[in-house]
Amino acid sequence: xxxxxxxxxxxxxxxxxxxxxxxxxxxxxxxxxxxxxxxxxxxxxxxxxxxxxxxxxxxxxxxxxxxxxxxxxxxxxxxxxxxxxxxxxxxxxxxxxxxxxxxxxxxxxxxxxxxxxxxxxxxxxxxxxxxxxxxxxxxxxxxxxxxxxxxxxxxxxxxxxxxxxxxxxxxxxxxxxxxxxxxxxxxxxxxxxxxxxxxxxxxxxxxxxxxxxxxxxxxxxxxxxxxxxxxxxxxxxxxxxxxxxxxxxxxxxxxxxxxxxxxxxxxxxxxxxxxxxxxxxxxxxxxxxxxxxxxxxxxxxxxxxxxxxxxxxxxxxxxxxxxxxxxxxxxx
Amino acid sequence: xxxxxxxxxxxxxxxxxxxxxxxxxxxxxxxxxxxxxxxxxxxxxxxxxxxxxxxxxxxxxxxxxxxxxxxxxxxxxxxxxxxxxxxxxxxxxxxxxxxxxxxxxxxxxxxxxxxxxxxxxxxxxxxxxxxxxxxxxxxxxxxxxxxxxxxxxxxxxxxxxxxxxxxxxxxxxxxxxxxxxxxxxxxxxxxxxxxxxxxxxxxxxxxxxxxxxxxxxxxxxxxxxxxxxxxxxxxxxxxxxxxxxxxxxxxxxxxxxxxxxxxxxxxxxxxxxxxxxxxxxxxxxxxxxxxxxxxxxxxxxxxxxxxxxxxxxxxxxxxxxxxxxxxxxxxxxxxxxxxxxxxxxxxxxxxxxxxxxxxxxxxxxxxxxxxxxxxxxxxxxxxxxxxxxxxxxxxxxxxxxxxxxxxxxxxxxxxxxxxxxxxxxxxxxxxxxxxxxxxxxxxxxxxxxxxxxxxxxxxxx
Numbered sequence: 001x002x003x004x005x006x007x008x009x010x011x012x013x014x015x016x017x018x019x020x021x022x023x024x025x026x027x028x029x030x031x032x033x034x035x036x037x038x039x040x041x042x043x044x045x046x047x048x049x050x051x052x053x054x055x056x057x058x059x060x061x062x063x064x065x066x067x068x069x070x071x072x073x074x075x076x077x078x079x080x081x082x083x084x085x086x087x088x089x090x091x092x093x094x095x096x097x098x099x100x101x102x103x104x105x106x107x108x109x110x111x112x113x114x115x116x117x118x119x120x121x122x123x124x125x126x127x128x129x130x131x132x133x134x135x136x137x138x139x140x141x142x143x144x145x146x147x148x149x150x151x152x153x154x155x156x157x158x159x160x161x162x163x164x165x166x167x168x169x170x171x172x173x174x175x176x177x178x179x180x181x182x183x184x185x186x187x188x189x190x191x192x193x194x195x196x197x198x199x200x201x202x203x204x205x206x207x208x209x210x211x212x213x214x215x216x217x218x219x220x221x222x223x224x225x226x227x228x229x230x231x232x233x234x235x236x237x238x239x240x241x242x243x244x245x246x247x248x249x250x251x252x253x254x255x256x257x258x259x260x261x262x263x264x265x266x267x268x269x270x271x272x273x274x275x276x277x278x279x280x281x282x283x284x285x286x287x288x289x290x291x292x293x294x295x296x297x298x299x300x301x302x303x304x305x306x307x308x309x310x311x312x313x314x315x316x317x318x319x320x321x322x323x324x325x326x327x328x329x330x331x332x
Numbered sequence: 333x334x335x336x337x338x339x340x341x342x343x344x345x346x347x348x349x350x351x352x353x354x355x356x357x358x359x360x361x362x363x364x365x366x367x368x369x370x371x372x373x374x375x376x377x378x379x380x381x382x383x384x385x386x387x388x389x390x391x392x393x394x395x396x397x398x399x400x401x402x403x404x405x406x407x408x409x410x411x412x413x414x415x416x417x418x419x420x421x422x423x424x425x426x427x428x429x430x431x432x433x434x435x436x437x438x439x440x441x442x443x444x445x446x447x448x449x450x451x452x453x454x455x456x457x458x459x460x461x462x463x464x465x466x467x468x469x470x471x472x473x474x475x476x477x478x479x480x481x482x483x484x485x486x487x488x489x490x491x492x493x494x495x496x497x498x499x500x501x502x503x504x505x506x507x508x509x510x511x512x513x514x515x516x517x518x519x520x521x522x523x524x525x526x527x528x529x530x531x532x533x534x535x536x537x538x539x540x541x542x543x544x545x546x547x548x549x550x551x552x553x554x555x556x557x558x559x560x561x562x563x564x565x566x567x568x569x570x571x572x573x574x575x576x577x578x579x580x581x582x583x584x585x586x587x588x589x590x591x592x593x594x595x596x597x598x599x600x601x602x603x604x605x606x607x608x609x610x611x612x613x614x615x616x617x618x619x620x621x622x623x624x625x626x627x628x629x630x631x632x633x634x635x636x637x638x639x640x641x642x643x644x645x646x647x648x649x650x651x652x653x654x655x656x657x658x659x660x661x662x663x664x665x666x667x668x669x670x671x672x673x674x675x676x677x678x679x680x681x682x683x684x685x686x687x688x689x690x691x692x693x694x695x696x697x698x699x700x701x702x703x704x705x706x707x708x709x710x711x712x713x714x715x716x717x718x719x720x721x722x723x724x725x726x727x728x729x730x731x732x733x734x735x736x737x738x739x740x741x742x743x744x745x746x747x748x749x750x751x752x753x754x755x756x757x758x759x760x761x762x763x764x765x766x767x768x769x770x771x772x773x774x775x776x777x778x779x780x781x782x783x784x785x786x787x788x789x790x791x792x793x
Binding site: 094110113275290 | 379562
């Protein structure tokens with residue numbers, strides 16, 4: 001009798017273990033195996049089709065050529081860094097010699113004058129997009145909240161937003177360039193004009209989704225919550241702080257994520273067109289060079305641009321999870 | 333792994349110690365000239381092999397020898413580059429010889445731009461698409477081995493254009509800028525073959541340059557020439573290297589004539605700065621000219637011995653960026669016409685020999701005569717007017733200062749420069765043009781009378 005019970009329990013235990021393992025395996029397949037399979041199939045088709053496309057610059061680059069370019073880009077980065085080091089050493093020596101000759105000489109260390117490597121371009125682009133995006137957020141979120149709270153203002157401003165929202169960055173770019181070069185005049189500029197142009201173009205394009213989403217989020221707060229605030233006679237600031245912001249955070253963040261995606265895409269286009277430093281310029285320069293490596297290098301940049309875009313989106317998602325009180329509202 | 337490390341270490345030490353040596357002996361830094369007033373400079377260029385003196389002056393440390401910290405930046409097209417120099421975002425740039433002249437004259441954007449340094453001679457070619465070449469080829473005389481006789485004249489192109497015209501189709505060619513050498517060379521070649529390239533009429537607001545034209549010329553930035561021709565938008569183009577050799581490598585076109593054959597040792601690019609810059613920073617101007625002269629000399633030293641090294645530098649993506657082989661094809665003394673038809677053109681790119689770097693007034697005046705010939709200068713001007721404008725833009729005085737200090741520092745011997753004491757700035761009458769017309773810079777108006785196609789005295793559109 002007792003032995004059967006043991007048997008049964010042990011059976012259930014193994015069964016439980018089995019289901020547990022199965023579930024684990026399932027999640028593992030879902031999380032790892034399937035993407036790997038998908039990517040492998042993609043790589044396979046990529047290399048097959050790449051071989052059969054012949055451009056005037058040679059074959060379309062397959063995965064192998066792109067990987068090779070990644071390593072060559074990295075090597076280039078390393079050599080450039082060594083050259084930079086030598087540059088600084090030479091400069092120090094030169095300054096020291098000048099100081100020896102003229103005791104009043106105030107030495108100045110100048111930044112390296114060599115080329116920007118691929119890695120440098122990535123960082124330039126990241127900094128530009130972040131600055132542009134933050135500036136947009138700084139304008140869009142307060143404006144959105146105000147518009148959400150004030151129906152009349154919303155009605156007044158909404159048409160403008162609807163008109164500007166679909167405008168391509170490429171249309172803004174010439175205007176921004178001209179305005180920046182007319183207004184931003186200084187002998188010792190804090191940031192370069194090209195940075196400002198790219199950044200403002202990004203700002204102009206990522207503004208609208210944020211404004212719209214914030215407005216929507218704020219105006220759709222449940223009437224119960226609004227009534228609570230009214231009963232407690234909260235001041236406007238406290239009302240925004242305690243009721244409006246927490247309630248509309250999910251919508252605001254959805255807008256921010258959308259905007260960041262737009263911002264990243266806009267930035268690459270702006271850099272390409274205006275020849276401003278960054279990944280977009282890298283792509284354009286390589287296209288202009290027309291060397292036999294150019295296409296593979298462009299493809300490498302495409303992969304990096306996509307990957308960074310993906311990481312930026314994930315980062316925004318994590319941030320959103322962290323700040324929302326309602327975790328279920330966060331969708332991947 | 334270890335030996336590798338020690339090797340790099342020794343190398344590093346060697347480089348460092350030589351740098352230190354250079355510093356203490358101070359062979360390159362001229363004391364007599366005085367400190368540069370502006371040390372951080374930014375120079376622009378267009379991706380063409382004739383920007384080489386700037387790249388070499390940077391890579392060989394000649395700018396640093398002068399105490400200049402130079403950043404070099406590729407520009408999208410000639411207009412962007414010129415505007416950069418005018419608005420001060422660039423301190424100087426690799427320019428078309430016609431740009432400083434036209435800017436000073438006020439054709440296009442008006443600005444006082446000068447040049448203390450002429451960057452090179454020759455270096456351009458005219459390329460036509462494969463289709464056009466097939467139709468041209470039967471009209472060209474052949475040598476015993478079946479290859480076409482050079483120079484190929486535009487006479488062989490004329491029937492092709494007429495055939496197109498009878499079908500109601502225009503013949504289009506690309507050049508890089510309205511006041512570019514390429515525009516004038518292409519026009520010269522076409523007109524020498526009896527094809528009218530069209531007039532400009534700026535006083536009527538016509539800047540397209542297609543009045544009376546049998547061949548329509550339009551502007552395309554150099555690096556985009558091959559792809560524009562591949563797309564069928566133009567039937568051919570005139571551009572600098574490597575974009576003609578690129579067409580051969582890509583199998584999309586055939587270079588038919590080099591500018592060396594159109595006008596032997598013609599002046600090509602110049603280094604342009606604003607007159608205000610030269611006035612405000614005289615030491616910097618002389619010093620950067622010194623660095624550029626040294627770079628040009630290095631490029632031509634020992635019968636082009638340094639060219640392969642130069643090509644390697646130019647093929648870096650931040651300079652010209654095309655493949656080594658494409659750039660080397662023309663930079664190392666050969667030029668490939670039709671695929672496989674590679675001929676020796678030792679002077680295809682001249683950077684220093686034949687006093688290539690000296691800014692001759694007569695060179696500036698030749699450009700002015702062509703501007704008048706095609707209507708960019710809409711009214712008659714006196715010979716004196718030509719001379720005055722040339723001396724305003726071309727500044728041998730700065731060049732001589734730089735060259736003299738190089739002679740004094742024993743970096744370059746005086747025999748490699750013109751005899752400054754007797755130099756007038758006018759070359760002796762030049763004969764080697766494709767149509768055998770002689771050019772004398774002292775008589776621009778008389779020169780204009782010699783052409784059968786082109787505006788002459790009293791002509792006004």
